[in-house]
Amino acid sequence: MAKKTTSSPKHRNIPEPTIARLPRYLRSFAEFAHNQHTVISSKELAGASGINPAQVRKDLAYFGQFGQRGIGYDVKTLDSKMREILGLHKAWRIALVGCGNLGMALLQYGGFAKAGFRIEAAFDVDPSKVGWELEGVRIWATPAIRQVVREKKIEIAIIAVPASQAQRVADDLVDAGVRAIVNFAPCVLTVPKSVLVRGVDLASELEHLTYFLEKSNRTEK
């Protein structure tokens, strides 16, 4: 029986939850490497990321056979493989739209740089901010999005503007050729399905918690 064409180690497609866990594994590798571990078992990795060991093994096995039976996984190899899988071997070109409090924080936030991401251009509607340079990043006027994003070949955009303006900004970004968006505005964006969107709603994280706190208050009574 002929095998189906397969470009990746596993031809079936990877479950979303698995992809969402990869960055967590990556953090764990850094931690283990820092503590001079050269090898980790699925059990250790599971412990460090609060996940079932079988789940860890299955997640990793989607991408190839990285482990050694009886031994475990080589931390360095796994770290390198995982970076490759997540596409972190190249420097992605990122833009930030909205330099309010949140935008400013994201611009200065060390976590992006540490993970290897660099913001190439920032945008804001406020004329008093335009022209400034912060953390080596020039702030442009929002109407310049189409031109600048296209010129700089920006691939990923972070939206940190009020919800009322988010869709318009997204339209411009898409028009300028952006391929993915992280949206911090609390609204759903409509974009062509070739463009990827991930929404991050900070307030909803708190609401998720208050749901459980409220529930435990109720059942306690």
Next chain:
Amino acid sequence: MAKKTTSSPKHRNIPEPTIARLPRYLRSFAEFAHNQHTVISSKELAGASGINPAQVRKDLAYFGQFGQRGIGYDVKTLDSKMREILGLHKAWRIALVGCGNLGMALLQYGGFAKAGFRIEAAFDVDPSKVGWELEGVRIWATPAIRQVVREKKIEIAIIAVPASQAQRVADDLVDAGVRAIVNFAPCVLTVPKSVLVRGVDLASELEHLTYFLEKSNRTEK
């Protein structure tokens, strides 16, 4: 046949993904109410939040029968019910630990206030920041966490310190009686299971996107 004891409209417990969607519905209600809609159907709500209509109905039905067959849901009623379910009818006492770039942004971030959350106290290790007041919120020294959190009866904490310090901060918070934590540090926190933790890793959102971008680059070739 005797009915099983049931405190909530539905006695089975609510799926996690359902809870995660509730805040999204809440945003939609606000939007529909703003556009003078008094009634919405599951289809409209689904369209606005990018979810299957049957899913919307099932989600809402976990909490009671809020709709009218043939008509739809009353926006105001649903909004109010949803706020009650999420525990948003009371003002939760929140603390912020870490007033670096991200912490400062969260302190000033309008989204929390808009959702009805208010930060009562902030903490930082930097002595030059201690004593300042920002957005009406006093910044305390980090070692004061135990005392201030206890005195102010803080229930929820937001951690925005470097990963290396996050666990220590979490220990202090737990010790001071905090019941839930939103953790922005890219690490897993160990806390008693009575304490709720939600991790938000901003870099991992980007990594999630680069995974798909990288993959589409590969398959395009």
Next chain:
DNA sequence: TTCTGTGAATTTATTCACAGCA
């Protein structure tokens, strides 16, 4: 008729449990 509420069917994800290799 329209649209909700919900069992049943389906799809998807997690966990188990063990064969196979170092």
Next chain:
DNA sequence: TGCTGTGAATAAATTCACAGAA
């Protein structure tokens, strides 16, 4: 022996499809 890789079993979430109320 110890630990991976993975089919099989289980659990969970989503979607279908339709009965029932306005």
